Amino acid sequence: MAASKCTRLGGELSRRFVASVDTVLFDCDGVLWRGDEAVPGAPELVNELKLRGKRVFYLTNNSTKTRAMYAEKLGRLGFGAEPSEVFGTAYCTAVYLRDMARLAGKVYLIGGQALSQELGAAGIPHLGQGPDPLTGGFSDWARVDRDPQVKAVVVGFDEHFNYMKLNRALQYLQDPSCLFIATNTDTRLPLEGGRAVPGTGCLVRAVETAAHRKAQVIGKPNSFIYDCVVKECGLEPSRTVMVGDRLDTDILMGSSCGIRTLLTLTGFSSLEDAKSYQKSGSDSMVPDYYVDSVADLLPALSEQDQ
Ligand SMILES: [Mg+2]
Secondary structure, three states: OOOOOOEEOOHHHHHHHHHOOOEEEEOOEOOOEEOOEEOOOHHHHHHHHHHOOOEEEEEEOOOOOOHHHHHHHHHHOOOOOOHHHEEEHHHHHHHHHHHHOOOOOEEEEEOOHHHHHHHHHOOOOEEOOOOOOOOOOHHHHHOOOOOOOEEEEEEOOOOOOOHHHHHHHHHHHOOOOOEEEEOOOOOEEEOHHHOEEEOHHHHHHHHHHHHOOOOEEOOOOOOHHHHHHHHHHOOOHHHEEEEEOOHHHHHHHHHHOOOEEEEEOOOOOOHHHHHHHHHOOOHHHOOOEEEOOHHHHHHHHHOOOO
16 A cells, blocks of 8 residues: 555554654654743653653754753753764764764864864864954955864854854865865744744855855755764664654655654644645655644554553
């Protein structure tokens, strides 16, 4: 029987679905929590999944927290996670530079404390974090001091982003051998009450525009975070599901990695968004299944045999 996409999970279907899954990959914001509050029922679901022997991992584009900081937040909200279950872009960027790029040199970092800590933990020397006030004029900016050991520019979320940092990134990236990595390209960070602030994607686009180059992106929808989970923990793709609230990151990544996808409607994307992608034939952004909230899966779990 060919599975039709964008099917609501409930009842018997939900029970069969849960039985067919060994590993659940969760996005966090909009899925397990909103701001600083857990989605009702989400901690119970995650704990119940683990009790039934399912493995759970957390995949997030947010670069402002280390694995340890994420585990702490998950624990505080009732999820009880280990740092080794968290795959965020701060950690995965460090892994990429160390294991894939095998960087022999320093990073010029546009990013915050968490990225700096994860680079440090991976043994990658870096500079640039913190405020960098603008001084001088045009001719000084083009001749700004450059550390000859810098072999990569990394752009993540940086609340101190300014013209001086943009200029330094350009000066390094004029060398075509200098790597150019972005943690993620999310355009906005959603806040309570429908408000939002500019996300890392805005900073990445500014640097790309100045450098006339495209960054290599670590975060979803690219598959590198998923590849990290596979490499470190192993998983069976046919028994794995990606659960997310965004069609253009979480669901697209799951589709392109060949795993099943589940959209939850507690966050960014709506069912109407999914249906309109389905109508226009953009199947990779249409989830296999959807639920109003991840808590909707709880009854299916309690009906499982122990
Ligand atoms: Mg999300």
